[in-house]
Structure formats: structure tokens, C-alpha cells
Amino acid sequence: MGRLVPAVTRALDILELFLDGDGTLSAPDIVRRLQLPRTTVHELVTTLTARRYLVTVPGQPGRYRLGVRPYQLGSRYAEQLDLAAEGQQVARTVAETCDETVHVAILEGTDVIYIAKVDSTHAVRMVSAAGRRLPAHCTSVGKMLLASLPEQELAARLPDDAELVAMTPNSITDPAALRESLAEIRRSGIAVESRESNPDVSCVAAPVRDRAGQVVAALSISVPMIRWSDERRAELEQLAAKGAADLSEHLGHRSPA
Numbered sequence: 001m002g003r004l005v006p007a008v009t010r011a012l013d014i015l016e017l018f019l020d021g022d023g024t025l026s027a028p029d030i031v032r033r034l035q036l037p038r039t040t041v042h043e044l045v046t047t048l049t050a051r052r053y054l055v056t057v058p059g060q061p062g063r064y065r066l067g068v069r070p071y072q073l074g075s076r077y078a079e080q081l082d083l084a085a086e087g088q089q090v091a092r093t094v095a096e097t098c099d100e101t102v103h104v105a106i107l108e109g110t111d112v113i114y115i116a117k118v119d120s121t122h123a124v125r126m127v128s129a130a131g132r133r134l135p136a137h138c139t140s141v142g143k144m145l146l147a148s149l150p151e152q153e154l155a156a157r158l159p160d161d162a163e164l165v166a167m168t169p170n171s172i173t174d175p176a177a178l179r180e181s182l183a184e185i186r187r188s189g190i191a192v193e194s195r196e197s198n199p200d201v202s203c204v205a206a207p208v209r210d211r212a213g214q215v216v217a218a219l220s221i222s223v224p225m226i227r228w229s230d231e232r233r234a235e236l237e238q239l240a241a242k243g244a245a246d247l248s249e250h251l252g253h254r255s256p257a
Contacts, residue, residue, distance in 0.1 A: 010036060011044050015053060015070065019254065024063045074252070083217060086250045087116035087208075094221065094243035095120065098236060101222045104208070104247070107145040110157050112136045115217070137178050138167045140193035140205035141218040146178075147185040148207055148215035154182070170195045190237050191218070195225065202228045204236045206244035211252030219244040 013034055017025055025033075030041050045064065048054040055067040087104030095102040095118040104116040111133045136142025137158070146154060158164075164173045172178045185191045191205040205220035221236045221243075245255060 014044055018066050024057050024065045026063050084115040087247060090243055090247040091116050091118045094239060098239055103220045104217055105141040106217050107136060110136050112139055112142040134197055135165055137164050138171045138197040140191040140203035141220045143185055144191035144205040144207055144218040147182040167197045168195055168199045200225055204240045206240040208244045209248040209253040219247060
């Protein structure tokens with residue numbers, strides 16, 4: 001692997017400063033934030049402006065904002081995005097970390113469709129397949145996606161008199177109970193399913209967001225009950241949240257942090 005080029009690194013550091021605050025900076029702001037020499041900052045800003053990565057703010061000649069080039073590059077990146085392919089890549093990384101089955105799913109109506117899956121290497125593991133469709137209310141990914149819907153849309157998909165099918169004795173079949181569960185998921189940011197779609201498996205799931213911040217998918221980790229415990233659940237919740245955040249970043253989402 002080749003060495004990093006300092007001048008390129010500094011230029012990228014300058015561009016990334018514009019992701020925060022109001023999106024405008026002066027040269028002294030950049031000097032102060034990056035602790036770089038004034039001459040270096042002046043040369044880099046001049047170059048970035050000449051290449052249309054930065055432009056001066058109208059009416060404020062001493063301040064800069066991002067130019068059209070970053071937008072063009074970002075748009076080109078977005079055109080090439082494939083949620084299933086990106087999901088498969090991230091799911092593989094998560095599965096390698098925990099050696100459990102990892103899914104990425106989307107919501108269609110009141111069902112979830114698994115668009116990516118990586119299996120555990122354990123002899124005892126969840127058996128499923130990409131492309132499988134399940135009732136959303138019986139799965140952690142589905143409950144995560146339902147919890148992310150606006151209230152009006154959720155009511156349209158699952159009215160108070162909706163008939164909720166049971167996949168196991170633990171499945172939620174009462175719409176009021178489901179709404180309570182979804183409210184808790186909104187508070188915690190994590191969905192948990194305990195033997196609701198499979199009597200021998202529990203799952204945790206976290207939301208995947210696009211560049212506009214909208215929840216477009218969910219990532220879950222599924223674990224046979226023989227390897228499930230409160231301690232393991234806590235570990236997997238953190239790992240699912242990190243995996244979902246990584247996939248969100250692939251889709252262009254920026255965390256407020």
C-alpha cells in the first residue's frame with residue numbers, strides 16, 4: 001500500500017470541514033480548525049476554488065462554501081448505489097465479527113423482504129434465504145421498519161382491527177400490543193424479536209438510513225436460543241447498530257454525531 005500524500009490529505013481535510021456548521025468558512029477559520037500555516041491554507045483554498053470544489057459566498061468574498069464539484073461526485077456515487085449489494089457487503093463484515101446469521105431487509109406493505117443474507121458458520125444456525133418474505137410484525141427487521149413509519153402511514157398499513165397472523169406462540173397478534181412494542185423500539189432505536197418468527201431463534205435489528213435520513217432498510221442478527229443470553233443480546237444490539245450505521249454511511253447518510 002502506497003504512502004499518503006500530505007497535500008491531498010490536507011485538501012480533503014479542508015473539504016470535510018464544510019460538512020459541519022452552516023457550511024461556510026473563511027481562510028482564518030480553516031487555519032484555526034486545522035492548525036495549518038496560513039500560506040498552505042491560502043494555496044489549497046485557491047486550488048480548490050479554481051477546480052470548483054469551493055466557491056466564494058455571494059456578498060461575502062472572504063468566506064467559502066462547497067462548489068458544484070462535490071455535488072457532481074456525490075450524485076455520481078448515488079447513481080451507482082445498489083442497496084442489496086451494499087447490504088451484502090456490510091452483512092458479511094458483521095457476520096465475520098459475530099459468526100451469526102445477518103440479514104438486511106426492506107418493507108413492502110406489511111411484509112419484509114430479505115434482500116441480503118450472510119450465514120453463520122455454526123452447525124446450529126438460522127436457515128433462511130435472500131428474497132424470502134415474512135410478516136413484518138413477527139420479525140425484528142419488520143418491527144424496526146414499522147416503527148420508523150409516520151403514524152398516519154402505519155395506521156393505514158395496520159389499522160386497529162388488522163388481523164395479525166401468528167408464526168409461533170410468541171408472535172404478537174394484538175394490534176394494540178404491537179403498537180406498544182413499536183413505541184418502545186422508537187425510544188430505544190433497537191428492535192428485538194424473541195422467538196416470534198421461529199421458535200428456536202431470537203433476533204436484534206437496527207435501522208438503515210439513506211442520505212436524506214429516511215429509514216429504507218433494517219439490519220438484523222439472528223441467534224439460535226442455545227447461544228442467546230442477556231449478555232449476548234447486549235453485544236449484538238451494539239453490533240447491529242454499528243452495522244446499520246456503516247450501511248447507512250455507504251448510502252450517504254451522515255450521523256449527527
